Amino acid sequence: MSDELHIRRDGRAGRITLTRPDERNRLTAGCCREIREALEAWQGDDAVSLIVIDAEGDFCAGRDLGEFLRHAREGGATTAAEVLRCEYRLADRIAQPSKPIVSFLSGRVAGTGVALGCFAQRRVVGNGSRIVFDGCATGLIPDTGGTYLLARAPARLGEYFGLAGVSAGPGDAVCGRLADAFVPEKDWPDLIDELCRTGLLRTVDEAAYPAPDAPLLYACQALDEVFARNTVPEMLAALEAEAKEDDSEAALAAEAAASIRRAAPLSMDWTLATVRDLRSSGGSVRTALDLEFRFMRRAAQDQARLDALQTVHAGGDQPAWPHTLGAVPAEALAQMRAPLGRDALMLPEWDEMAAGG
Numbered sequence: 001m002s003d004e005l006h007i008r009r010d011g012r013a014g015r016i017t018l019t020r021p022d023e024r025n026r027l028t029a030g031c032c033r034e035i036r037e038a039l040e041a042w043q044g045d046d047a048v049s050l051i052v053i054d055a056e057g058d059f060c061a062g063r064d065l066g067e068f069l070r071h072a073r074e075g076g077a078t079t080a081a082e083v084l085r086c087e088y089r090l091a092d093r094i095a096q097p098s099k100p101i102v103s104f105l106s107g108r109v110a111g112t113g114v115a116l117g118c119f120a121q122r123r124v125v126g127n128g129s130r131i132v133f134d135g136c137a138t139g140l141i142p143d144t145g146g147t148y149l150l151a152r153a154p155a156r157l158g159e160y161f162g163l164a165g166v167s168a169g170p171g172d173a174v175c176g177r178l179a180d181a182f183v184p185e186k187d188w189p190d191l192i193d194e195l196c197r198t199g200l201l202r203t204v205d206e207a208a209y210p211a212p213d214a215p216l217l218y219a220c221q222a223l224d225e226v227f228a229r230n231t232v233p234e235m236l237a238a239l240e241a242e243a244k245e246d247d248s249e250a251a252l253a254a255e256a257a258a259s260i261r262r263a264a265p266l267s268m269d270w271t272l273a274t275v276r277d278l279r280s281s282g283g284s285v286r287t288a289l290d291l292e293f294r295f296m297r298r299a300a301q302d303q304a305r306l307d308a309l310q311t312v313h314a315g316g317d318q319p320a321w322p323h324t325l326g327a328v329p330a331e332a333l334a335q336m337r338a339p340l341g342r343d344a345l346m347l348p349e350w351d352e353m354a355a356g357g
Helices: 029-043 065-095 112-118 146-152 157-164 170-175 185-198 202-207 215-222 232-243 250-262 265-281 285-299 303-313 330-337
Strands: 005-010 013-018 050-055 101-105 108-110 122-125 130-132
Touching (some): 005 029, 013 029, 050 185, 065 112, 065 285, 065 303, 101 185, 108 112, 122 202, 146 157, 146 285, 157 215, 157 232, 157 250, 170 215, 185 202, 215 250, 232 265, 265 285
Parallel strands (some): 013 050, 101 122
Antiparallel strands (some): 005 013
């Protein structure tokens, strides 16, 4: 076992704790593989009734971008695609587990961390929880199932979160269907102990407090007409007009507008189209993963996109994106959404796998 994780049995629970707080528990391919193998091993263990996933510090701020960039540059797109496959297989495994999973979403939860935590059967948030879909800000997308969660969010919260990359606190997470229970962090140790003792999922429900206020959801409902518009430029114009008004939504509209101006235009157009397609079709998690992998697999072989991602990773200025807002060619969007053929994701059929396989 690596120093990124602490995996063990504790009473009736399988325990997975992310132990890389200095890196905000960003997931490497090896970490994804170890978690998936643990879940599969517990599948056939009658002594394990449920699985608890928590972390030291932030729950998980996403994939290890340094590792991803290194594999893409040194090993090429094929090697980077294998890193992505590890993440996507983990997301798929968590979304359809054989044992219920309870996640404790401490601090920042982003990117692949959203898949790790928000596909669990009981998702616990506390006062300091912050869930964010920031893929468009990096020139990528809300992937590893992120678009599926955005498509299921109420009102136009999916567009709001996915395009503007705003941070959802505990109340917005619960009301936005990204979490199930609000429990103050001070109560988490006792709740985890009780879960390990009883192995009963209802323990979480019994410990839950009323959800705090959800300011982003309220704003999104008020700005529903904005995010119902057909294109990102139309949304941006409406947000900038709202930002000039003297009302409670003005500051949030200004923040969303500023974020959209900084984000990658192709990423936003792709995200908007995909979230709406999944919403209208009732697409599954696997449908979302397949569509997202198409984008990410191609991004891994796009040198300009990797250069922009490197700039973001290094904390530099806003990259010069390949396209401008409102001027993304239709063929560029179609290319990122087109099937991959023999390079497709191809997820395993978990029910047919041997435990620990």
